[in-house]
Amino acid sequence: MTPEKMSDATEALCRKAPVIPVLIVEKASDAKPLAEALIAGGLPCLEVTLRTEAALEVIAEMAQVAGGHVGAGTLLTPQDVENAKKSGATFGVSPGATDRILDAAEANDLPLLPGAATATEAMQLLEKGYRIQKFFPAEANGGAPALKALASPLPQISFCPTGGVSLANAPDYLGLSNTLCVGGSWVAPTKAFEAKDWKTIENLAREAVTRLS
Structure with a gap:
């Protein structure tokens, strides 16, 4: 898959909902009910971070849930x-971008949302054909004002800002011309996970869609 086709695929995913939940899941048994809750709440695109031993099994379980994109x-x-x-x-998401990661994604036909934190990094990815990128870590890199500043010189690039994004500040990002959606973990809080309170997670997802769409 070429970078251009990857960008087409990631753009389509980013346009499905205002938020891509960023999930750190410790137990594979939580995968299906979590995915079902988020999808029912209107957030079909889910990012499972490879930060736990169960992550790959979680992805496999979530991939079986109808209506989702894991x-x-x-x-x-x-x-x-x-x-x-x-x-x-x-699809895949990376905090940054290296040639090896980009080559592997292209070789495996896995649409990639590569990370960029500076104008130089964004330009380097654009040169390779990646016009849809992840702005990370968003808040630490100046937040919405910094992302807005990139829109004028780099209008060809659209972003999914992630890192420190919440329901409170998400509108600041989503109001920008170069933001397609945001990545956030607030829709699946740890306490709800631990309590297996899937209804609360579904409600948080629905609230995000209602308030941010």
């Missing part, structure tokens, strides 16, 4: 890309 986040190595693809991920 991606693998925190892709750091070519092996991560291959493992994610084999587990059923339909």
